[in-house]
Amino acid sequence: MSPSPAEKRILDGSLWHDFCDRLKAAGDLLLREGTPDDAFDRAEGYRYLTRLLRAGLESQIEFGDPRFPGFYQLSNETIKIGNDNPDNVYWNTTISGAYEYRLSGTRGSVHYLSFGTRSGGYEADGEMKPTGQLDGTDLKIEPDGTFEIAVSCEPRPGNWLPMRPETSHLLVRETFLDRSLEEEARLKIERVDPDGTNRLDVENFEAGLQRTLSFVEGTANKFIDWMNRYSAHINQLPSDDQETCQRAGGDKNIHYLQSYWKLEPDEALVVDARRIPNCSSWNLQISNYWMESLDYRYHRACVNKHNAVYNPDGSVRIVIAHQDPGERYPNWLETTGHRLGGMLFRWIEADEHPPVETRLVKFADLAGLD
Known part of the structure; x- marks a missing residue:
């Protein structure tokens, strides 16, 4: 032959x-x-x-064969895509609507957990359109802490994560408030009735x-x-187009305010969230120009609902600056030598999505700022 x-x-x-x-x-x-x-x-x-x-x-x-699925990470501490969330652990797997899968594991204690199926891909049509979602709050968990999810096009009893015929990916989001106190979920995925060899x-x-x-x-x-x-809209934080965010792989429970920051050496960006709604969490992160989160292993590149220091009236002020603005501004995000980049504010499972205000000021003027 x-x-x-x-x-x-x-x-x-x-x-x-x-x-x-x-x-x-x-x-x-x-x-x-x-x-x-x-x-x-x-x-x-x-x-x-x-x-x-x-x-x-x-x-x-x-991990490209949907007949033999396994979890991998498109974003982690050293692979970063699209303003990846420093508070998250992401898991991905390649699947297909032509098959049915069993996803099992233990819930752990991570604050927020969601499972989503997607179609397309950045390698295909440039999008990751939602085809189904199961939230951690809806997950039925056994007394021993384990769970099992059916991932299929047809409904199944118990925990069911929907697919469509065009489904091509599965994305798991685990969002922490404090990584030192919360336990990550443990996950395994397998195809129901597998056949063939992984040659x-x-x-x-x-x-x-x-x-x-x-x-x-x-x-x-x-x-x-x-x-x-x-x-x-440099140095502002307007609401992004939410449909665009969802089609890129965003979570339906998250409202995204997304923009571009740029600072001269003597400038600082003051971000005020004057009203915090009832929400599972919120956070603000900064990234480099390529929309990679800054190195949160060694620097503070993100502030969230749990670790922020609040004002007496319940509001939050965050300062993005090249140098430490001092004790008056404990919510400082370090630019780590960058002069510009992306930034993203998330309202997570929030009852409403109040605007977030920004002001570009001289660093020297922070001392007298109201």
């Missing part, structure tokens, strides 16, 4: 050469109009592409490499587009 076209490309090396050539060309995305032109931000951009490549290989090669298929491998590159290109382009859109 003569080799297939994919086998020929494997054998003559052209598959790998084409992969590397296309990856090389992806670097030009960082040169798009409106992107930063200084060496620091550009270097972070190239690091961002290496991170997207890692995420793409994990999602499209190692590498040449055609699927070639397709996975192409999807990996499409993921790198699609993700980078998407969030550069978003930052260009946010540049119309």
